[in-house]
Amino acid sequence: MLLAIDAGNTNVVMGLMNENKSFYTWRISTKNISTEDEFLVHIKNFLDFSGYRFSIIEDICVASVVPSLNEVFKYYGKKYMDKSPTFVKIKDANWIEWNVWTPNELGADRIANVIAAKEIYNKNVIVVDFGTAITIDILTDRYEGGVILPGPRTAIQSLFTNTAKLPTVEAKFPDSPVGKDTITNIQAGIMMGTMFAIDGFVSLFEDEFSTKFKVISTGGYGAEISKSSTKIEEYDPDLTLRGISVFYCHKNESSSC
Structure with missing residues (x-):
C-alpha cells in the first residue's frame, strides 16, 4: 500500500x-x-x-x-x-508538456494536481486548490500555467496583522453580502471576493483559450467556496493525493496502479 x-x-x-x-x-x-x-x-x-x-x-x-x-x-x-x-518532481512528469517559462518553479502540489486532472479528465480542465495560497492551474492538451492568490485564511490573517483594529475572524460565508458589523464585513469581502475572483479568472481563461473548461477544486476551503461558485463544477478533496499516486505509478512503472 x-x-x-x-x-x-x-x-x-x-x-x-x-x-x-x-x-x-x-x-x-x-x-x-x-x-x-x-x-x-x-x-x-x-x-x-x-x-x-x-x-x-x-x-x-x-x-x-x-x-x-x-x-x-x-x-x-x-x-x-x-x-x-x-x-514528486516535474522532470519525472515527462508525459505532460509543461508550457511555462520556468517549470522548475512549479510547486509539487500543483504538479500533482495537474497529473490527477490529466489522468481523470485528459484535457481542458482548470484545477483550483484552496490552501494557504490558492493556486489555479490550466490544462488544455498541455499545461498552460495559472494564477496564485492568497487563500482565505491568509487574507484574513493579513488584515489582522497589518491593521490596528480589525479582528481575526472565521473563514466562512456570511448570510448576506452586505456586512452589518466588522466580522461580517471581513467575511463578505474575503470569502465572496475570493469566489468572484476565481469565477472571473475562469471566464478570462475561457476567453483566452476559446475553450469551455471543466473546473474542479480541492483543498481545505474548497468545499464551501465551490458550493457558491458559478464556475466550479466538482470538489475532490483527494485530488492532490490521487496525483501523487499516479506520479508514483508512472515513475516506478507499477503494475498495481
Whole structure:
C-alpha cells in the first residue's frame, strides 16, 4: 500500500492509496512534524485508530512545498522503511508538456494536481486548490500555467496583522453580502471576493483559450467556496493525493496502479 503525502505550508495531508484511490486519509498541522520519530508516532497513532497495521505501508511518495520537511521524510524512509521516499518532481512528469517559462518553479502540489486532472479528465480542465495560497492551474492538451492568490485564511490573517483594529475572524460565508458589523464585513469581502475572483479568472481563461473548461477544486476551503461558485463544477478533496499516486505509478512503472 502506498502512503501519499501532501506536505503544505499549513497542513500535511496523508492518504493510504490503492489503484490511485484513497481509502483512508488524515491531516496534521505542518508545525507538529520536526523529526522522523515524531512523524512515525503520528502515522502509527492514526493507523492504530483506524484499525490498520503499520506494515500495510509498502512505500511512500511525497509532494512537498516545505523544504525543511523533505529531510524528515528522507530520514523516516531510511530509518523505518530502509528505502528512500519518492518525491514528486516535474522532470519525472515527462508525459505532460509543461508550457511555462520556468517549470522548475512549479510547486509539487500543483504538479500533482495537474497529473490527477490529466489522468481523470485528459484535457481542458482548470484545477483550483484552496490552501494557504490558492493556486489555479490550466490544462488544455498541455499545461498552460495559472494564477496564485492568497487563500482565505491568509487574507484574513493579513488584515489582522497589518491593521490596528480589525479582528481575526472565521473563514466562512456570511448570510448576506452586505456586512452589518466588522466580522461580517471581513467575511463578505474575503470569502465572496475570493469566489468572484476565481469565477472571473475562469471566464478570462475561457476567453483566452476559446475553450469551455471543466473546473474542479480541492483543498481545505474548497468545499464551501465551490458550493457558491458559478464556475466550479466538482470538489475532490483527494485530488492532490490521487496525483501523487499516479506520479508514483508512472515513475516506478507499477503494475498495481
